[in-house]
Structure formats: C-alpha cells, structure tokens
Amino acid sequence: MKSIELFAGAGGLGIGTGKAGFRPVEVVEWDDYCVETIRENQGRDVSIVKGWSLVHGDVRDVSFTRWEGKVELISGGPPCQPFSLGGKHRAHRDDRDLWSQAVRAVRESRPRAFIFENVKGLTRATFATYLSYIQLQLQYPSLARRDAEDWQEHLGRLERHHTSGAPLEYRLVTRLVNAADYGVPQRRERVFFVGFREDLGVEWSFPDGEFSADALIWEQAVTGEYWERLGVAKRDRVLSPRAEARARTLRKLGREAIATKAWRTVREALLDLPDPEHQPHASALLLNHRFQGGARTYPGHTGSPLDAPAKTLKAGVHGVPGGENMLLRPDGSVRYFTVRESARLQTFPDDYKFHGSWTETMRQLGNAVPVRLAETVARDVAGHLKAVAA
Known part of the structure; x- marks a missing residue:
C-alpha cells in the first residue's frame, strides 16, 4: 500500500507505518539534520528506509496533485512547537504551524486514509477553537481557505457547511493517547487524528492499549x-x-x-546495553551510545526512574532540557540518557543511526513519534483498508 509521509523528522512515524505495511512513495522533510539522518541510514542499507523517495525541502513548495487517488495513506506530524507545553504557545500565529499544508496534501491527493499526530498541548483549553478548526478542515479538505480570508472566517464557513447537512469527505477520529499504554517504555502523550475517506464506509475506533x-x-x-x-x-x-x-x-x-500487560520500564528497555559511563569501550561498539557528562537535577527536573516508563523525552526550545532526558538510579544519582538509550525509549531499531551532535540528535528524538505506537495505529488502519478492498 502506497503512502506519503509529511514532516518526516528523523523517521519515527514513517518507520512505524512502514512496519505496518505501507510503502512511502514520497517523504518530505526540510530540516538538514533529519534529512542527513534518513540519508545516512539509506546509505547504510537500513531496509526500513532504503526505498524512501526523500524530498529535502519545504512542504509548501511541494505539489501532491500527481498522487490524486493513487495513495492509500498520508501520515505526518505537523511541527508541534506552536502547541507544545515547552514552546511559546503561539498556535496559528506561529510560522511553524503547518496544519494547512497537511490539509492541502489530503485535498490534492485524496488518500483513502490519513494519520496525523501532535503534542498533548494541542488539546489545552486555550487551543480548543483552533483544534476544532483543524478537525473541520480534515473532515472537509476541499473547502479550502480563500486568499482574503483569515482563519476565523474560514472556521465560520466550515461550521456553516458542517451544520448545513453537507456530506462528510472524511470520517475523523481524534484521540489523546499515552504511548506507555501501547508498550512504549515512555509516558508520552500524543493526540492522533485518523480519518477514512467517506466513500469507503469504514467504521473505526482507536485501538485500545494492552x-x-x-x-x-x-x-x-x-x-x-x-x-x-x-x-x-x-x-x-x-x-x-x-x-x-x-x-x-x-x-x-x-x-x-x-x-492488561505491565507497562514497560526504562530498566527493561536498556537491560542489555552496557553502562556508557562505566563501560565506555563496550559502549563505543554500539551506534550512538556514548556517555554525556554534566547531568544535574533541579526542581521539576529529576530524571526518569529505572523501574517505570521514562518521562517524556523533550527536544527543548533552546537545546536539551537536562532533567527531562536523564536516568535516575535507585541510589539517587543521575546521568543523561545516551542517544542510543533515547532511541530505545522511542522504540527505534537498534541499527538506526542518528546524525549530528548529542544535542542535535536528542532534538530529533524529542520530536519523534515512538515507532511502536505509530506501527500499532497504522497496522489497525491498514487492516480496515484491506477489509474494504477485499
């Protein structure tokens, strides 16, 4: 099944959809470091990304009309900084708010389904109106915003269209989920937007965590x-x-x-990895597994206990927020997670290498979708698409 991946980042969502059976025919990402991460893994013959057709550029410059009716899925995570609890909370006033481009891609290619995700902050009460705006755009993507129309005027037109009894274009389900409930060793809450084209008649609900x-x-x-x-x-x-x-x-x-099964913990996720601080030679044999000194705790930033899922890995607005990406040992001592350990907590494959400095690679990981969570959602979507095609 063919798919398009937008705002690919380091590849978490795209890898997850690939594991679920989708084959990306176009992958769009503008960030140089993220693109280099994907390209480096392609050059290393990492199978899950080797066949990706990667577009290094601004999604606003990419046309999707050539894919009209030819792809089963569009997926992506529009930049979340406008809504992040750690960001500046500018929403639609932020240049990084690219939800309109996600909707445009749906409008131009008319996929059978889409999967978009974003940070929990998007569900805050202060963003309620804008969340409704996103949802209505995804349900009626053909009702595009006019040149002289601001977003509130567009919202009003969408609301009138919705209440007029007009048929839906996409059936949409929105759900806030905790990645830990899906076997990810991290308490990471994300909001998903999953839609199926109306003519397919799909009845769908978000898969429950186990x-x-x-x-x-x-x-x-x-x-x-x-x-x-x-x-x-x-x-x-x-x-x-x-x-x-x-x-x-x-x-x-x-x-x-x-x-249910037990949440997976940091200890379980890292069990077979050598300690980078005390076993540097063994750690050097693994990808991205190098000790980073300087970890310290401070109020509100105390690290992730070994015997629970990790706290949410953070990218940070100005580099890595120290206490959020640290391991807290039973004796109270702390150290930073290595890039490899953070990749484990985000359920990336062990053969997947991240490009850039420690701070830069941790930013990529802090912005990523856990691969296992993405795969779970995408596999359920794929099953429903196959069922209606049979």
Missing part, C-alpha cells in the same frame, strides 16, 4: 515477579508512595481486575 500502570504495580508490589525476572537486588527495589498506595487497592481487587 499495557497499564496497574499491571506493572501488581508485578512489582504484589507478586514481585518484575524484580525476580530482571534480577534486581532488594536494596534497589524502589517504589513511589503513589505506587505503594495503589498496590494496597489492587490487592483487594485481585489480578483478575487487571486485563
């Missing part, structure tokens, strides 16, 4: 099987007061009340 905090707490605080499986000494078995309190409730409910 992992939970409760299942992890049960294995750690009730049965202890988590610690035994990973060979963790009793002195290193650290639980938060909140987890201890939840465990008391779970003991009363019983394991049968938890119909």
